[in-house]
Amino acid sequence: MEASIQEVARLTGTTSRALRHYDAIGLLAPSRVAGTGYRWYDDAALVRLQRILLLRDLGLGLAEIRRVLDRETDEATALRRHLAWLTAEQDRLARQAASVRRTLTARDEGGDLMVEEMFDGFDHTQHRQEVEERWGADAYAAGDAWWRSRSDDERTAWQERSAALARDWAAAAAAGTDPASDEAQELARRHVQWLRDVPGTPREGDAPARGYVLGLADMYVADPRFARNYGDDERGAAFVRDALHEYAARHL
Numbered sequence: 001m002e003a004s005i006q007e008v009a010r011l012t013g014t015t016s017r018a019l020r021h022y023d024a025i026g027l028l029a030p031s032r033v034a035g036t037g038y039r040w041y042d043d044a045a046l047v048r049l050q051r052i053l054l055l056r057d058l059g060l061g062l063a064e065i066r067r068v069l070d071r072e073t074d075e076a077t078a079l080r081r082h083l084a085w086l087t088a089e090q091d092r093l094a095r096q097a098a099s100v101r102r103t104l105t106a107r108d109e110g111g112d113l114m115v116e117e118m119f120d121g122f123d124h125t126q127h128r129q130e131v132e133e134r135w136g137a138d139a140y141a142a143g144d145a146w147w148r149s150r151s152d153d154e155r156t157a158w159q160e161r162s163a164a165l166a167r168d169w170a171a172a173a174a175a176g177t178d179p180a181s182d183e184a185q186e187l188a189r190r191h192v193q194w195l196r197d198v199p200g201t202p203r204e205g206d207a208p209a210r211g212y213v214l215g216l217a218d219m220y221v222a223d224p225r226f227a228r229n230y231g232d233d234e235r236g237a238a239f240v241r242d243a244l245h246e247y248a249a250r251h252l
Contacts, residue, residue: 001042001043001046002031002040002041002042003040003041003046004038004039004040004041005019005020005030005038005039005040005041008041008046008049012049012053014049014053019039020039022049022052022062023039025062025066026066027052027062027065027066027069028045028048028049028052029045030045031044031045047075047079048069048075050079051069051075051078051079051082052065052069053211054082055068055069056209056211057202057209057211057212057214057215090219093219096162097166097228097229099159100159100162100163100166100229101163101166101228101229103159103160103163104163104166104167107160107163161194162194165187165190165191165194166229166230168187168190169187169191169229169230169236169239169240170229170230170231170236172184172187172239173230173231173235173236173239173240174231174236177239179239179242179243179245179246180243180246184239184243184246185243185246185247185250187240187243188243188244188246188247189247189251191240191244191247192207192208192213192244192247192251192252195208195212195213195216196208204252207251207252208252209252210248210252213244213247213248213252214244214245214248216244217240217241217244217245217248218241220237220240220241221234221237221238221241
């Protein structure tokens, strides 16, 4: 299989200019360049590009991505490890969503809060090795120290903030709000701020990395467990996704 630079740019959302830059810095060379200067990418180049995009979505800079690729030469092993991390992170986020849902239900119905259930999915230690490999021991220590330093009240406040955001998203979706409207964009701003306040969130400057926000937005629709947080069907999650995509296009 071989794809032209225009096809690759269209399929990945990466510009032709960025792909040429990747070549210039030795990150990704085309498999061949035609006599007309037209660039083509074969299977090996496309797999390398997939790895570049995955690492970029985790917030790594291009120099660090090149170091990772140079170090991890067994592509199949690296991709399997990345897939395992994505799957585990998806499961952890789903558990967090379920715990927030239980907190919200207990608050709305006057039930008892169960501490063991409230913080299911908030233990990041299972990802320690992956975090330290990708971002260093300091990155893991910062996130771990942040959560462990929170008091019970602060952890409860965080849960309530998360529940309120989910509730407001669901209400706006049910009302048929336009994802590009001021109301939806204010919710998107709150959502991105919520992500920014979590130590360890991949960043570009002071904001969460654009690819990270877009990846999460897409996952809200792709995984039914997440979709349930924003309404009775996937339309709520699609509304959240579209609003976050619009916000990222404007601000990230």
